[in-house]
Amino acid sequence: MKSLQEMWEDLEEYLQVENALEQGFSNGKYTKVLASFAKNVTAIDVSKEFMEIAKENLKDYNNIRLLLMDAEHMQFEDKSFDVLLNTSFHEFDLSGAVYSIDLELKRRILQEMIRVSNTIVFVEPTESAITNELFKVFNPNENHSDRIQKSNELIAEVMRENGYSLLESGLTFNEDQFESQKELEEEMLDWWADIKVPANLEEKEEMIHQIDEILEKAGMLQNLKVVEDIGYKVYRKEF
Numbered sequence: 001m002k003s004l005q006e007m008w009e010d011l012e013e014y015l016q017v018e019n020a021l022e023q024g025f026s027n028g029k030y031t032k033v034l035a036s037f038a039k040n041v042t043a044i045d046v047s048k049e050f051m052e053i054a055k056e057n058l059k060d061y062n063n064i065r066l067l068l069m070d071a072e073h074m075q076f077e078d079k080s081f082d083v084l085l086n087t088s089f090h091e092f093d094l095s096g097a098v099y100s101i102d103l104e105l106k107r108r109i110l111q112e113m114i115r116v117s118n119t120i121v122f123v124e125p126t127e128s129a130i131t132n133e134l135f136k137v138f139n140p141n142e143n144h145s146d147r148i149q150k151s152n153e154l155i156a157e158v159m160r161e162n163g164y165s166l167l168e169s170g171l172t173f174n175e176d177q178f179e180s181q182k183e184l185e186e187e188m189l190d191w192w193a194d195i196k197v198p199a200n201l202e203e204k205e206e207m208i209h210q211i212d213e214i215l216e217k218a219g220m221l222q223n224l225k226v227v228e229d230i231g232y233k234v235y236r237k238e239f
């Protein structure tokens with residue numbers, strides 16, 4: 001498995017372009033990285049809250065344009081970007097409902113992506129990432145891993161149908177190191193607070209117990225380091 005640094009080195013040749021588009025900028029974490037490679041970055045998101053957060057986080061960058069725009073209906077000319085970066089975005093229902101899958105919607109968004117760029121880079125947690133297990137603490141009926149798998153299959157299918165080839169594919173990981181078990185547990189509870197917030201102390205303790213069990217089994221509680229596996233893929237349409 002490669003380090004995040006090595007992943008960006010692999011992706012560099014595709015991201016060093018004149019005009020790049022990022023979908024789902026959220027807090028701007030990946031937008032910053034993209035802006036270090038591309039001359040001009042346009043980044044879209046549907047969330048007004050994230051727009052405020054990203055504006056603040058990216059205020060020192062003069063090559064980033066942030067827009068509130070729906071990925072399903074992008075107001076850009078055909079093939080107006082040299083590359084499109086899509087990070088931790090496509091496995092979700094992008095219509096506003098959190099964490100559900102709608103493969104038809106996804107297909108429409110993929111068609112839109114293809115319309116605006118001949119090079120598309122996907123970076124996202126894998127089917128085996130620890131977050132899939134942790135997610136069950138917040139919604140036991142949800143199979144995050146299955147959703148990622150279905151979504152990846154759809155991406156491969158749509159890319160193939162439209163004449164895009166897989167040029168690059170690899171695995172990396174993100175590491176979050178915590179100072180104390182308490183800090184780690186509070187952070188984990190916060191990650192999916194939009195899905196479920198414990199109703200009382202008893203429920204909170206039970207959720208923390210489940211989180212600890214999952215992390216302990218994965219060997220992550222012992223060293224207070226949450227490691228998430230991430231996959232990356234580059235598709236390109238060659239003429």
Ligand SMILES: C[S@@+](CC[C@H](N)C(=O)[O-])C[C@H]1O[C@@H](n2cnc3c(N)ncnc32)[C@H](O)[C@@H]1O
Pocket residue numbers: 023024025026027029030044045046047050069070071072086087088089093094095096
């Ligand atoms: C899971 S977050 C990923 C954020 C970031 N790219 C990362 O990897 O850390 C998904 C992002 O996509 C945005 N989003 C959801 N639906 C969207 C849509 N239809 N069009 C544009 N952005 C959307 C969300 O607001 C959110 O910021």
